[in-house]
Amino acid sequence: MTSGVPLWTSPGNGGAARASVRPDALLHGAQSMHEPAAVLTRANVAATRNAAVDVRDLSLTFATADGAVEALSGVNLQIAEGEFVSFIGPSGCGKTTLLRLIADLERPTAGALTVNGVSAEEARLNRAYGYVFQAPALYPWRSIEKNVMLPLEIMGFSKTERRERAGRYLALVNLSGFERKFPWQLSGGMQQRVSIARALSFDPALLLMDEPFGALDEISRDHLNEQLLRLWDKTNKTVVFVTHSIPEAVFLSTKVVVMSPRPGRIIDVIDCDFPRDRTLEIRDTPEFIKVAHRVRMGLRSGHSYDE
Amino acid sequence: MTNSTVALSRPAAHWRHPALTRHAPVIVVVLALIAVWYVAAVLMNIGLVRDAFQRQEIHYTIGDLISASLNAKRPLLPAPHQILATFAVDVFGWPVTSPRSLVYHSWVTLSATFVGFLIGAAFGIVLAVLIVHLRTLQKSLLPWIIGSQMVPILAVAPIVIVVLGSIGLRGLLPKSIISAYLSFFPVTIGMVKGLNSPDPIQRDLMRTWSATPAQIFWKLRWPSAVPFLFASLKVSVTISLIGAIVGELPTGAQAGIGARLLAGSYYGQTVQIWAALLAASLLAAGLVGLVGLTERLVQRRMGAQP
Numbered sequence: 001m002t003s004g005v006p007l008w009t010s011p012g013n014g015g016a017a018r019a020s021v022r023p024d025a026l027l028h029g030a031q032s033m034h035e036p037a038a039v040l041t042r043a044n045v046a047a048t049r050n051a052a053v054d055v056r057d058l059s060l061t062f063a064t065a066d067g068a069v070e071a072l073s074g075v076n077l078q079i080a081e082g083e084f085v086s087f088i089g090p091s092g093c094g095k096t097t098l099l100r101l102i103a104d105l106e107r108p109t110a111g112a113l114t115v116n117g118v119s120a121e122e123a124r125l126n127r128a129y130g131y132v133f134q135a136p137a138l139y140p141w142r143s144i145e146k147n148v149m150l151p152l153e154i155m156g157f158s159k160t161e162r163r164e165r166a167g168r169y170l171a172l173v174n175l176s177g178f179e180r181k182f183p184w185q186l187s188g189g190m191q192q193r194v195s196i197a198r199a200l201s202f203d204p205a206l207l208l209m210d211e212p213f214g215a216l217d218e219i220s221r222d223h224l225n226e227q228l229l230r231l232w233d234k235t236n237k238t239v240v241f242v243t244h245s246i247p248e249a250v251f252l253s254t255k256v257v258v259m260s261p262r263p264g265r266i267i268d269v270i271d272c273d274f275p276r277d278r279t280l281e282i283r284d285t286p287e288f289i290k291v292a293h294r295v296r297m298g299l300r301s302g303h304s305y306d307e
Numbered sequence: 308m309t310n311s312t313v314a315l316s317r318p319a320a321h322w323r324h325p326a327l328t329r330h331a332p333v334i335v336v337v338l339a340l341i342a343v344w345y346v347a348a349v350l351m352n353i354g355l356v357r358d359a360f361q362r363q364e365i366h367y368t369i370g371d372l373i374s375a376s377l378n379a380k381r382p383l384l385p386a387p388h389q390i391l392a393t394f395a396v397d398v399f400g401w402p403v404t405s406p407r408s409l410v411y412h413s414w415v416t417l418s419a420t421f422v423g424f425l426i427g428a429a430f431g432i433v434l435a436v437l438i439v440h441l442r443t444l445q446k447s448l449l450p451w452i453i454g455s456q457m458v459p460i461l462a463v464a465p466i467v468i469v470v471l472g473s474i475g476l477r478g479l480l481p482k483s484i485i486s487a488y489l490s491f492f493p494v495t496i497g498m499v500k501g502l503n504s505p506d507p508i509q510r511d512l513m514r515t516w517s518a519t520p521a522q523i524f525w526k527l528r529w530p531s532a533v534p535f536l537f538a539s540l541k542v543s544v545t546i547s548l549i550g551a552i553v554g555e556l557p558t559g560a561q562a563g564i565g566a567r568l569l570a571g572s573y574y575g576q577t578v579q580i581w582a583a584l585l586a587a588s589l590l591a592a593g594l595v596g597l598v599g600l601t602e603r604l605v606q607r608r609m610g611a612q613p
Contacts, residue, residue: 103515104514105514105515124514129515131511131512131515133512135508137506137508137509139509139526139527139530140609140610141533141609141611142610150526151516153526154516154517154522154526182610183610184610
């Protein structure tokens, strides 16, 4: 992952070239799973910008009782390693569906999709990503520590390794001391932090988050946003983040993907060049407001009022 | 003035004793039932008693009639105190190994119930696991399972006993099989529901971790089904008892609560029948209590909200 990685994924490279180096990429993907992410410095991330996610002409049509529904139509998107990309759009624009496609929880009806250079299914089988859902979805019969250890149990980590990692990642989300508690004893925000620790526990290079803070109050949400940014800065993971909050998307992201419904499609991709160690204060700067305005305009143009 | 308030409030405080207020509804209902029972016993037995008095040409008053109908030897409906007295004699009046002891008969039925319950619960769980994992089985098996419970057990029980008897199986096992036949059903229905109870996000999580079907079963489906399992087991354990008693009826078994009921009805010993019924209901309550206790212990280990 750090060196010797082919630079075939630079934008503009054809599909054929990508296909030819697949086995190599698979090997690297497998290695990176157990490699401590902290080894990566900011400099060499910039030097090795591989596509963590590459989406070409992707479409998904659901067959329902009252006919086919086009959830996504002709979506193109490249997400480089180490980026923080947000999908924003009104309900029904397919942002969650796109995330589920990347996670291989849905299958596309047309188009090509690679994650870490391999198919989405292979990436899932390689345990390439951690997924955080809208709800914490902790298993109520497991203590907080055992919830974080669950993916590690499934992936066959040793008992000492499981305990060590659970402690480390609970500390990362500021939940040390809660190991023996059960989910019902924690607030919603704390539960969601546990689910983030759980998604990080096996150290995937890619973190997929589906409106993780959607059910929380503004104050907890701000706080968790800042924590998430620190975490992303520290670990150099690639984050794909679904939200319907403009300030959240602009504050967190290096790239905001604006989507529109019926059919679900991308209408704008906006770069946010704020420093990685940004704080909540930047939300009051003219630059921030300008980007937020552009996102809002994008959302407005994509929304058809005549229905 | 203060004195009178204290004096007035003292009996009231007595009535509000926590133990009393908590159990008051139960006590009231039990007392009401006993009262109704006594009235019913008088009304049902008074005809018999009057006839007996008239046959023997004894002079009687209303008081005589009432007291005689509550203490008849073979009443249509025995009074509660008669049942309790017989029950006490049957339970405590004989050594527990004696065929006249209700403890002995209860144990015979209880052992068949235990075996039947274990077979039934295990069979019910296995069926549910198969149904949940094999879609074709759900369509092909479920109608038969439901159909099996529509057959009146009193009609099937003699067939089972005779068939098993002809291949040399007698005593405990045939009764247990009838008991299991009845008791697997609630377990199957409850466990199918329970094993399917994890919500979509919990299942998606397992998929994101590429968990194997066995891991999904042991780490998600099974723990999710545990509350459903205990609800089913509570129903199932009482039905097991009924199954064991029914299994004792067709053969005219020598021992067991069923045998006791049968003997009582042959000889018109209504009080004995009621005493055996009381024993059966106490057993059922004990069994449900035991399942409930296990449930509480298991749920505490699984971090249930107290």
